[in-house]
Amino acid sequence: MNIGEIARRAGVSRSTVSYALSGRRSVSTATRQRIQAVIDEIGYRPNAAARALKEGRTRTLGLVIPPASLRLTDMQLGFVASVVEAAARADLDVLLSPSGGDHDRSFERLISGRRADGIILMEIRLEDERVTRLRHEGIPFVTIGHTAHPHGTCWVDVDYAALVARCVHHLADLGHRSIALLNRSAELVAVGYGPAHRAQAGFAEAVLQRGLTGIELPCPDDAAAGEEWIEQLRDRHPGVTAITTINEASLPGLQRGLERLGIAVPRELSIAGVAARHWAEGFRPQLTAADVPTLEMGAHAVELLLERIAAPAGPPRHLLLAPPISLRDSTGPVHPH
Amino acid sequence: MNIGEIARRAGVSRSTVSYALSGRRSVSTATRQRIQAVIDEIGYRPNAAARALKEGRTRTLGLVIPPASLRLTDMQLGFVASVVEAAARADLDVLLSPSGGDHDRSFERLISGRRADGIILMEIRLEDERVTRLRHEGIPFVTIGHTAHPHGTCWVDVDYAALVARCVHHLADLGHRSIALLNRSAELVAVGYGPAHRAQAGFAEAVLQRGLTGIELPCPDDAAAGEEWIEQLRDRHPGVTAITTINEASLPGLQRGLERLGIAVPRELSIAGVAARHWAEGFRPQLTAADVPTLEMGAHAVELLLERIAAPAGPPRHLLLAPPISLRDSTGPVHPH
DNA sequence: ATCGAAGTTCGAATCGATTCGACATCCGTC
DNA sequence: GACGGATGTCGAATCGATTCGAACTTCGAT
Numbered sequence: 107m108n109i110g111e112i113a114r115r116a117g118v119s120r121s122t123v124s125y126a127l128s129g130r131r132s133v134s135t136a137t138r139q140r141i142q143a144v145i146d147e148i149g150y151r152p153n154a155a156a157r158a159l160k161e162g163r164t165r166t167l168g169l170v171i172p173p174a175s176l177r178l179t180d181m182q183l184g185f186v187a188s189v190v191e192a193a194a195r196a197d198l199d200v201l202l203s204p205s206g207g208d209h210d211r212s213f214e215r216l217i218s219g220r221r222a223d224g225i226i227l228m229e230i231r232l233e234d235e236r237v238t239r240l241r242h243e244g245i246p247f248v249t250i251g252h253t254a255h256p257h258g259t260c261w262v263d264v265d266y267a268a269l270v271a272r273c274v275h276h277l278a279d280l281g282h283r284s285i286a287l288l289n290r291s292a293e294l295v296a297v298g299y300g301p302a303h304r305a306q307a308g309f310a311e312a313v314l315q316r317g318l319t320g321i322e323l324p325c326p327d328d329a330a331a332g333e334e335w336i337e338q339l340r341d342r343h344p345g346v347t348a349i350t351t352i353n354e355a356s357l358p359g360l361q362r363g364l365e366r367l368g369i370a371v372p373r374e375l376s377i378a379g380v381a382a383r384h385w386a387e388g389f390r391p392q393l394t395a396a397d398v399p400t401l402e403m404g405a406h407a408v409e410l411l412l413e414r415i416a417a418p419a420g421p422p423r424h425l426l427l428a429p430p431i432s433l434r435d436s437t438g439p440v441h442p443h
Numbered sequence: 444m445n446i447g448e449i450a451r452r453a454g455v456s457r458s459t460v461s462y463a464l465s466g467r468r469s470v471s472t473a474t475r476q477r478i479q480a481v482i483d484e485i486g487y488r489p490n491a492a493a494r495a496l497k498e499g500r501t502r503t504l505g506l507v508i509p510p511a512s513l514r515l516t517d518m519q520l521g522f523v524a525s526v527v528e529a530a531a532r533a534d535l536d537v538l539l540s541p542s543g544g545d546h547d548r549s550f551e552r553l554i555s556g557r558r559a560d561g562i563i564l565m566e567i568r569l570e571d572e573r574v575t576r577l578r579h580e581g582i583p584f585v586t587i588g589h590t591a592h593p594h595g596t597c598w599v600d601v602d603y604a605a606l607v608a609r610c611v612h613h614l615a616d617l618g619h620r621s622i623a624l625l626n627r628s629a630e631l632v633a634v635g636y637g638p639a640h641r642a643q644a645g646f647a648e649a650v651l652q653r654g655l656t657g658i659e660l661p662c663p664d665d666a667a668a669g670e671e672w673i674e675q676l677r678d679r680h681p682g683v684t685a686i687t688t689i690n691e692a693s694l695p696g697l698q699r700g701l702e703r704l705g706i707a708v709p710r711e712l713s714i715a716g717v718a719a720r721h722w723a724e725g726f727r728p729q730l731t732a733a734d735v736p737t738l739e740m741g742a743h744a745v746e747l748l749l750e751r752i753a754a755p756a757g758p759p760r761h762l763l764l765a766p767p768i769s770l771r772d773s774t775g776p777v778h779p780h
Numbered sequence: 781a782t783c784g785a786a787g788t789t790c791g792a793a794t795c796g797a798t799t800c801g802a803c804a805t806c807c808g809t810c
Numbered sequence: 811g812a813c814g815g816a817t818g819t820c821g822a823a824t825c826g827a828t829t830c831g832a833a834c835t836t837c838g839a840t
Contacts, residue, residue: 151555156796158492218488493826
C-alpha cells in the first residue's frame with residue numbers, strides 16, 4: 107500500500123495525502139477526513155525506506171555492542187534494554203551492530219550506508235579507533251564510557267575512580283588499614299578498558315591519601331574466578347581486612363569462597379563495591395555499594411544523542427555519574443583477631 | 444558520496460558503477476579497476492535507504508524483545524546476542540523492537556513501515572496476537588518458542604515437556620518417589636507462557652507414568668524467590684527427595700536456601716534441571732541438567748527465517764530441541780533418613 | 781566483406797515518499 | 811466589482827540506488 111494508492115482511492119493527489127499526514131500545509135477538513143478514512147480502512151503507513159531516502163534521515167539509532175562471542179555482562183544488557191526503550195519512547199528504532207573493532211562489516215554498513223542518524227557506542231577503550239572513525243566521519247554519536255581524550259565527544263559514564271575512592275574512604279573511616287581492590291580482568295586492563303583503569307587509579311590515589319596498604323588484584327568476570335580470587339587473597343595477603351570491588355560478575359563466586367573459607371562478613375572482612383542494586387541486594391550479606399544506575403544511563407545516552415543530532419555543532423556534553431553509596435550489611439569496623 | 448559522484452570521477456555512467464559492484468552484467472577489467480580505485484579512495488558504500496527502496500528489501504531482520512520494564516533474563520539476552528551475531532554473519536542488520544503486544548508503535552512501524560525483511564519473535568505465549576498479526580500481514584517470521592497451534596508457523600523451541608520428563612525419569616531411576624517441580628512464576632503460567640505450561644505438562648505425565656508423587660510449585664524468576672521457595676518446600680512437603688527445575692534465575696537463591704537450611708545435595712536432596720550450561724556449572728554442586736543451547740537457537744532462528752524469506756510459500760519448518768542431560772553432581776540415589 | 785553473437789556501456793524509467801512553485805477558489809474590504 | 815491575502819490542491823522535481831532496453835564495439839566464422 108503506497109501513498110499513490112491512498113491518493114487514488116481518496117480522489118486527491120499524492121502531495122495532498124502527504125500534507126494531510128504531516129500537517130505541513132493546511133488541508134480542508136473534508137479532504138483530511140476522506141483521506142484518513144481510506145488510511146484507516148487499508149492500514150497504510152509510509153514506507154520507511156522511501157521516507158528515509160527523501161528526508162535524509164532514518165529515524166533509527168545505531169547501537170554498537172560487543173560481539174556475542176564475549177558473553178555480554180548483566181550491565182551491558184541493561185544498557186541495551188534501556189537504550190532500546192528510551193529510543194522507542196522517542197519513536198526511534200534501534201539497529202544493533204555487534205562490532206569489536208573499526209573494520210567490522212556491520213559497523214561499516216552502519217556508518218557508510220547511512221543506516222542510522224546517530225550512534226551509541228558501548229565498551230569504550232581508553233584509545234578507541236571507533237571513536238576516531240566516527241568523529242572523522244562526522245556522524246553524531248554518544249559513548250557509554252569515555253576515552254582518554256574525553257573533551258571532544260559526548261558521553262555518559264560512571265565515575266569509577268570517585269566511587270572506588272569513596273569506598274576506600276568509607277572503609278578507612280571504619281578503621282581498615284589494608285584494603286584490596288577486586289578489579290575487572292587483567293585482559294581488560296591490558297586492552298585499556300576505562301572502568302578497570304579508572305578504578306585502579308581512584309583506588310591508588312585514595313589509598314595513598316589515607317596512608318593505607320592497597321593491593322590491586324584483577325579477576326576474570328565470572329563466578330568461578332571470584333571464588334579463586336578470595337582464596338588467593340587469603341593465602342597471599344592475610345592481613346587484608348576489607349575489599350572493594352567493581353566486578354559484579356565475580357560476586358556469586360566471591361560469596362561462595364567466603365562461605366567455604368569460613369570468613370565472616372563483615373566481622374572478619376568488610377566489602378564495599380560498585381554494582382547494580384540487583385547484584386548488591388542479591389549478595390549475602392547485602393552489599394554496601396554505589397548503585398550503578400544502568401537503566402538511567404541508557405536513557406541519558408539517548409537523550410544526549412538526540413541533542414547532538416539536533417545540533418551537531420554544539421558543544422559536546424558529558425555526564426559523569428557518581429551515585430551515592432548505599433550502606434547495607436557488608437561493611438563494619440575492623441575487628442581485632 | 445553517492446553513486447553519481449563515483450560515476451563522474453571514474454568517467455562512466457551510474458549504471459556501469461552499479462554493474463561493476465553487483466556483477467550482474469559484465470564490465471571490462473579496465474573500467475572495473477578504475478571504478479574500484481575511486482571507491483577505495485573516497486570510501487563509498489551504497490545508501491541503504493535508496494537500495495532498500497529500489498530492491499524492495501531492507502537486508503534487515505526485526506527482533507521483537509520483551510519491554511525493558513520486565514528485566515530480561517539471561518536466556519533472553521543469549522537469544523538476542525546470538526541472533527544478532529548470526530544475522531551479522533549473513534550481512535544482515537537487526538532492528539530491535541521492545542514490544543509487549545500487538546499495538547505497540549514500534550511493532551507497528553516494523554510491520555507496516557516495511558522496515559524488516561523478516562521478523563523473529565521471542566517470548567511467545569500459547570495464544571499470541573502478534574503471531575496472528577504477522578501471519579495475516581504476510582511477513583516472513585520465526586518464533587523462538589511456539590504457540591498452542593504450532594503447525595502453520597516456523598519456530599525453534601526447547602522441548603521443555605520432554606526434558607522435564609527425562610529429569611523425572613532420571614530421578615525415578617535413582618529411586619526417588621516424591622519429586623517437586625520448581626517452575627517459572629505463577630504470572631507466566633497465568634498469561635499462557637509456553638515453557639511454564641509445557642514443563643508442567645511433561646512433569647505431570649512423567650510423574651503419572653512412574654506412579655510418583657509430584658508437586659508443582661511456581662516461583663518468581665529471581666534469587667530471593669528461590670530462597671523462599673526451598674523453605675516452603677521443606678515446610679510443606681518434607682517428604683520430597685528430589686526436585687526438577689526450569690527456573691534458572693532462581694538457582695542462586697535456591698543454593699543459598701539449601702545451604703542455610705543445611706540440606707546436603709545430592710545426599711538429602713537431588714536436583715535435575717533444564718538450564719544453560721553456564722548456570723548449571725555455576726551451581727554448587729554442579730547441576731545435572733539438560734543444557735539449553737541458547738547460542739545455537741538464535742542461529743537456528745536466523746537460518747529458518749532466511750529460508751522463509753527466500754521461499755515464503757514453502758512448508759513451515761520447526762525445530763524442537765531436546766539436548767541430552769549432562770550428568771553432574773547434583774543427583775544421586777535416595778538416601779534413607 | 782558480411783553477419784551474428786558476445787561483450788561493454790549508456791540513458792531512462794522506476795521504487796515511494798516529501799516538498800516547492802504554481803494555480804484556483806473563496807472571503808472580506810475599499 | 812476589483813483586489814489582496816488566505817486557503818486548498820495539484821503537478822513535477824527530487825532523494826540514490828537498480829535494471830531494462832538499446833546502441834555500439836569487437837571478433838571469429840563464413
